[in-house]
Amino acid sequence: MMLDGVATLGRAALGTCRGAGRLVLFALAGLSHIVRPPFYFRAFFRAMLDIGYFSLPVVALTAVFTGMVLALQSSTGLSRFSADSAIASLVVLSVTRELGPVLAGLMVAGRVGAAMAAEIGTMRVTDQVDALSTLSTNPMKYLVAPRLLAGLIALPLLVVIADILGVLGGFIIATLKLGFNAATYLGNTLTFMQTQDVVSGLVKAAVFGLLISLMGCYHGYNSKGGAQGVGAATTAAVVAASVLILAFDYVLTELFFAR
Amino acid sequence: MTTVPKIRLRGVCKSFGDKLVLDGVDLDVMPGTSMVVIGGSGSGKSVLLKCILGLIEPDAGSIEIDGQNVLAMDRPAREAARARIGMLFQNGALFDSLPVWENVAFGLLAQRKIARAAAKAKAVEVLGQVGLAGSVGDLWPAELSGGMQKRVALARAIAATPEILFFDEPTTGLDPIMGAVIDGLIVDCVKRLGSTAIAITHDMLSARRIGDQAAMIHKGRIVWQSDAYGLMESGNPMVDQFTHGRREGPIQMELRK
Ligand SMILES: Nc1ncnc2c1ncn2[C@@H]1O[C@H](COP(=O)(O)OP(=O)(O)OP(=O)(O)O)[C@@H](O)[C@H]1O
Numbered sequence: 001m002m003l004d005g006v007a008t009l010g011r012a013a014l015g016t017c018r019g020a021g022r023l024v025l026f027a028l029a030g031l032s033h034i035v036r037p038p039f040y041f042r043a044f045f046r047a048m049l050d051i052g053y054f055s056l057p058v059v060a061l062t063a064v065f066t067g068m069v070l071a072l073q074s075s076t077g078l079s080r081f082s083a084d085s086a087i088a089s090l091v092v093l094s095v096t097r098e099l100g101p102v103l104a105g106l107m108v109a110g111r112v113g114a115a116m117a118a119e120i121g122t123m124r125v126t127d128q129v130d131a132l133s134t135l136s137t138n139p140m141k142y143l144v145a146p147r148l149l150a151g152l153i154a155l156p157l158l159v160v161i162a163d164i165l166g167v168l169g170g171f172i173i174a175t176l177k178l179g180f181n182a183a184t185y186l187g188n189t190l191t192f193m194q195t196q197d198v199v200s201g202l203v204k205a206a207v208f209g210l211l212i213s214l215m216g217c218y219h220g221y222n223s224k225g226g227a228q229g230v231g232a233a234t235t236a237a238v239v240a241a242s243v244l245i246l247a248f249d250y251v252l253t254e255l256f257f258a259r
Numbered sequence: 260m261t262t263v264p265k266i267r268l269r270g271v272c273k274s275f276g277d278k279l280v281l282d283g284v285d286l287d288v289m290p291g292t293s294m295v296v297i298g299g300s301g302s303g304k305s306v307l308l309k310c311i312l313g314l315i316e317p318d319a320g321s322i323e324i325d326g327q328n329v330l331a332m333d334r335p336a337r338e339a340a341r342a343r344i345g346m347l348f349q350n351g352a353l354f355d356s357l358p359v360w361e362n363v364a365f366g367l368l369a370q371r372k373i374a375r376a377a378a379k380a381k382a383v384e385v386l387g388q389v390g391l392a393g394s395v396g397d398l399w400p401a402e403l404s405g406g407m408q409k410r411v412a413l414a415r416a417i418a419a420t421p422e423i424l425f426f427d428e429p430t431t432g433l434d435p436i437m438g439a440v441i442d443g444l445i446v447d448c449v450k451r452l453g454s455t456a457i458a459i460t461h462d463m464l465s466a467r468r469i470g471d472q473a474a475m476i477h478k479g480r481i482v483w484q485s486d487a488y489g490l491m492e493s494g495n496p497m498v499d500q501f502t503h504g505r506r507e508g509p510i511q512m513e514l515r516k
Pocket residue numbers: 275280298299300301302303304305306307349
């Protein structure tokens with residue numbers, strides 16, 4: 001009885017290790033194809049459009065509303081202790097360090113990770129991935145590498161915009177609703193905005209972008225068993241990407257800010 | 260005869276989990292001939308082609324193309340060997356994110372044989388060879404009927420003029436006339452390119468139209484091989500049962516009661 005339990009646990013642990021190993025190998029193979037020719041520029045630009053451009057509206061809305069809520073919440077919380085500078089600093093700090101990259105990452109994971117897994121998964125179960133191989137094209141190079149690179153580049157760009165719009169959201173509430181002076185608020189924002197905060201946020205974004213693309217590609221690439229398999233791959237890609245984003249957010253925060 | 264077979268399989272085995280699909284397949288295909296492979300659903304015909312293409316790694320055995328063991332090659336050599344094979348997949352496997360002409364020219368573009376500007380003209384030319392109008396090139400694969408998709412897939416397979424052609428059920432799901440048209444196109448292409456071909460089919464009429472040689476696969480082995488004219492009167496009870504579609508005979512379909 002005891003031994004059964006241990007064996008089951010052991011099998012599960014082994015399975016997890018095998019899965020993690022496969023994922024790491026997949027990631028290394030995909031990344032190595034980014035730097036080895038031939039390059040597929042069209043596939044890369046399409047991925048940039050999908051990940052970056054078409055995610056703009058949803059990321060922008062998320063950022064604006066988050067900035068607005070932050071300002072509103074902190075105004076009630078901080079009440080009257082020199083509230084104007086406190087709110088400005090709180091908004092710019094939380095948006096650039098945390099909320100910009102994390103929320104953009106989660107939104108893009110839902111949007112793009114799912115679409116990627118579905119597209120590559122469908123290609124897998126309809127033999128299109130095999131067909132690529134028969135037409136002198138390495139599927140890792142054609143399907144995976146451009147998406148990994150696009151994720152790595154597009155997410156920081158999105159987060160720059162999210163940062164600006166998040167601060168703008170806070171600014172709107174602070175000036176229009178809470179009645180702060182616009183110039184003072186902006187001045188405070190600029191005073192409290194630290195290069196390190198912004199840069200750490202952008203590094204996080206790059207890592208999250210890579211994770212999103214990696215999960216979408218990996219689960220799509222390894223999907224099997226028709227429409228149901230593709231559905232499962234899509235779900236797995238989004239869930240895995242979201243969890244990994246939060247986990248890596250912690251790890252990166254440790255690296256950047258803990259002393 | 261001392262000619263080296265174009266394709267030579269010896270003892271090719273493959274199982275998925277504990278399910279044995281190929282159990283020691285031996286097969287020779289001579290240069291310039293067309294081999295038709297018949298066999299029940301799930302007997303491993305598609306797996307066999309994918310093994311030769313290197314898309315599935317066999318558990319044991321050897322696969323030689325022009326006397327060279329493909330399984331022993333390093334990756335670049337294998338990719339070069341694969342580039343000499345054109346494959347028509349069972350379900351077409353057209354890239355649905357690309358227009359028809361890019362599908363057809365895909366292999367040529369990938370091999371950098373032609374510039375993108377010239378690719379479309381070339382694609383239209385190849386589409387013409389399979390009896391499709393050039394305007395089809397601007398459509399998307401999803402906008403085509405099943406028969407047109409098969410023809411586009413055929414065009415894609417032959418575009419790079421491969422020395423070896425594989426056809427996985429080229430006429431399944433088509434009406435008899437379209438089936439005959441596709442068979443004719445296949446015979447034309449194989450003759451024009453001088454290619455060696457392996458075709459999988461369930462259609463006996465089609466088998467005799469396409470094939471010079473025929474082989475039957477059952478329970479993971481080649482159980483019969485002869486020339487394709489003898490297919491209907493093979494004298495082999497298993498082949499006879501299959502070609503005449505009889506319920507009783509040596510082959511027992513595994514059906515759950
Ligand atoms: N990737 C795979 N993983 C697991 N099992 C597989 C895989 N590919 C094929 N099989 C199994 O191998 C067997 C043979 O499949 P295959 O597709 O070669 O059949 P087939 O002879 O082409 O049949 P059909 O005439 O219906 O196309 C099937 O039982 C199938 O379940």
